[in-house]
Amino acid sequence: MAEKVESLLLKTIHERNGISDSGEFASGINENHNVVVGQIKSLQASEMVLVTDIDHFRWALTDEALNYLHNGSPEVQVLNAIPAEGLPMADLKAKVHADVADIGFKQAMQQKWLSMDKSSGAPRIVRKVDAVEDKTQQLLQAVAANKEISKPDAEAAKKRKLIKPEQWKTYKLDKGPKFALERKKPATELTQEMLAKGTWRTQEFKDYNFNALGQLPQGGHLHPLMKVRTQFRKIFTQMGFSEMPTNNYVESSFWNFDALFQPQQHPARDAHDTFFLTKPSSTSLDRIPQDYLQRVRDVHQHGGYGSAGYGYSWKKADAEKNLLRTHTTAVSSRMLYNLAQTGFQPARFFSVDRVFRNEAIDRTHLAEFHQVEGLVCDRGLTLGDLIGVLHEFFTRLGLPKLRFKPAYNPYTEPSMEIFSYSEQLKKWMEVGNSGMFRPEMLRPMGLPEDVSVIAWGLSLERPTMILYGIDNIRDLFGHKVNLSMIKRNPICRLGL
Structure with missing residues (x-):
């Protein structure tokens, strides 16, 4: 049908030296004017016809x-x-x-x-x-x-709403610079046949559009958490930190709790706070050097290194229980132990990965979230060094105003909660925890007595929610996330 309309258009323009009104032409061939307009636009793009707009107006009855x-x-x-x-x-x-x-x-x-x-x-x-x-x-x-x-x-x-205006366009058509009674489709490539027959000399070729961007590749979209995680990694690496391997979601209670000098009767080790595995429910501690295991047992039961210990009967069976790690400090304990065994060298480590806690889910808490952790291990470190590193780290995050509040942690002493003033929210808010690892944790590993470890941690979700204006954590992570938010969220530039 379209080819027939095009042929009639070209024939009429040739015979009458133009068409005065495309609307009259459409009526004359008993065809819808929109179909005719489509062919006119196509011929105009090929420079076969010159088109002049004709505006029409009339009143119509309601x-x-x-x-x-x-x-x-x-x-x-x-x-x-x-x-x-x-x-x-x-x-x-x-x-x-x-x-x-x-x-x-x-x-x-x-x-x-x-x-x-x-x-x-x-x-x-x-x-x-x-x-x-x-x-x-x-x-x-x-x-x-x-x-x-x-x-x-x-x-x-x-x-009185008895009449209404109607407006439409028709077109006056004249011969264009490339007018012909039949349209020849431009070739898009030079073929072997054209070269052999010599038809390339008279063949019209389609112009190349060197400014065309091409079709956008199909790809995924980065989640806001992944964007903020990348920025955290850049900040840590710029400060000389190395990332710890955090691929073990399942840990034994020994590395998650006992190696950190956290007593076996601590409330965090109850089933209502921690996800314990039922199959396999335990991991044998036979692979852990028995002298290290004995030193951990002794410091829990009797103390040492200036500590009185907890004074209870430490049970190996409790330390063997498998769980979903409650913090990435379990990874830190492994790294520090390995550092002590290979000959101590000062080190800076960080991790950003997933942790799990058996918590009630609400707008600010999830049972599965991400923890950011950093630690520095060196000789003669003090609380002043920790405060200085924290100021440097949070300034790079765009949070230069800090306050500290004394706190308690089983495996750090002294311990501090970190508060920062948010210019966006116009208030002070808790952004993390910090402290110096206790000798009861470090000395059984074999680290020298003059070696100290300063560490701090915070969640990845809280700064992400602040940066992207999200007030419910379930809208950021989990099955209720709106996929359009993932596609349209802006880039993340921390500290700018």
Whole structure:
């Protein structure tokens, strides 16, 4: 069909040296004008025709006006319904349709064709004229016949919503610079056949668009947590830290608790706070050097290194229980032990990975979240070194204002909660915990007595929620996340 329309267009332009109006041409071949316009645009793009816009305008009747076209305007219908002796107001809608009665009565009163007589008590409509000329109907008939109407009449009819404007375009067509009776499709590539036959000399080729960007590759989208995690990694590596391997989600209670000098009766080790595995429920500690295991047992039961210990009977079976790690400090304990065995060298480690806690889920807590942890291991470190490193780290995060509050942790002493002033939220907020690992944790590993370890940790979700204006953690991580948020979230630039 499209090829037929195109052929007729080109033939008519050639025979008549142009087409004066595409609308008339479409009517002449009994075709929809939109189909013709499609071919015109295609020919114009090929420079085969020159196109000139022709703007058209007319008034058209509304659905309401079509009812008045033959029956007369509402005001005349109401006037004709009033007998010479008048009509009670209450009876008008019995004579004329309710919609026509309301509009017609109002218009007839404005025209002073009718009046109200209240002398007999009940309102009565009385004629003031015997007959009128229905100019409104005549106006509608003129519009229906596509005749010109005056601007005041048009505005009045439009105000009454009896007519509406209609606008459309048609086109004047002339021969273009590449006009031909038949369109030749430009070739997109040079073929062996063209070279062999020599047709390439007369063949038209499609222009290359060297500015085209090409089709966007199909790909995924980065989650806000992953963007913020990348920024954390950059900050740590810029400060000279190395990332710890954190691929073990399942840990033994020994590395998660006991090696950290956390007693076996501590509430965090209860089932209502920790996810313990049922299969396999335990991991043998036979692979751990027995002398180290004995030193951990002794420091728990009897103390040492300046500590009185906890004074309870340490059970190997409790230390063998498998669990989903409750913090990435379990990884830190492994790294520090390995550091002690290979000959101590100062080190800086960090990790950003997932941890699990058996907590009630609400707008600020999840049972599965991410922990950011950093530690520095060196000789002669003090609390002042920890505070200095924290100022440097959080300044790079864009949180330069810090306060510290004494706190308690089983495996750090002294311990501090970290608070920072958020310019965005205009308030102080807790952003993490910190401290110095206790000798009861470090000395059994074999680290020298003059070696100290400063460490700190915070969640990944809280700064992400602040950066992206998310007030419910379930909208950031979990099955309720809106995928459109993942696709449209902006880039993350911490500290700027």
